[in-house]
Amino acid sequence: MHQILGKSSKYLYKDDFDNFISYEKFIDEAKIVGKLATINLGFDPVLTRPWNEKRLVNAFSNIGRGKRGGEWTEEENHEAELGLLFGITFVSSGNHSITAGILNNEGQLKINSIYDMSKIFPYIYCDGVNYFRKREDSLYAPVRNYSLVVVFEIGRLINEQRNSGNSI
Numbered sequence: 001m002h003q004i005l006g007k008s009s010k011y012l013y014k015d016d017f018d019n020f021i022s023y024e025k026f027i028d029e030a031k032i033v034g035k036l037a038t039i040n041l042g043f044d045p046v047l048t049r050p051w052n053e054k055r056l057v058n059a060f061s062n063i064g065r066g067k068r069g070g071e072w073t074e075e076e077n078h079e080a081e082l083g084l085l086f087g088i089t090f091v092s093s094g095n096h097s098i099t100a101g102i103l104n105n106e107g108q109l110k111i112n113s114i115y116d117m118s119k120i121f122p123y124i125y126c127d128g129v130n131y132f133r134k135r136e137d138s139l140y141a142p143v144r145n146y147s148l149v150v151v152f153e154i155g156r157l158i159n160e161q162r163n164s165g166n167s168i
Contacts, residue, residue, distance in 0.1 A: 013123035030115040042105030048091045059096040064104035072107035082111045085118045086155040
């Protein structure tokens with residue numbers, strides 16, 4: 001989840017009572033405690049960010065049914081967060097091997113944290129280049145990952161439809 005809005009040294013937004021809400025406080029309040037989830041790789045939407053081509057090729061070549069490393073299994077270093085409303089899992093650790101599981105369409109991954117990101121939409125908007133605070137129409141942060149802007153906008157549209165009473 002931390003990937004969507006990114007961190008900024010400034011406050012994230014002012015709430016309805018003029019309190020300055022930091023990014024950390026927002027994430028803390030958006031976290032859903034006591035709820036567990038498991039996703040199916042190759043079926044459920046997962047965003048990974050493998051950064052090393054050799055590690056990715058090695059993982060895909062060795063991990064999976066019929067390969068030297070055997071079927072994909074969850075490892076201790078795998079960490080992922082589920083963003084509700086987006087319905088997308090964001091991988092923060094284990095990117096190469098999790099990508100291999102996705103490409104091989106095998107394995108299940110336990111989710112470490114679940115967040116309800118819908119709480120952000122009344123306060124933040126994005127023009128595709130920057131994130132802005134709605135209330136003051138002031139800049140929060142530049143976009144660092146354009147794919148995540150698409151995720152943000154899809155979530156905003158889903159939230160808008162859900163709150164209007166229309167079916168999605």
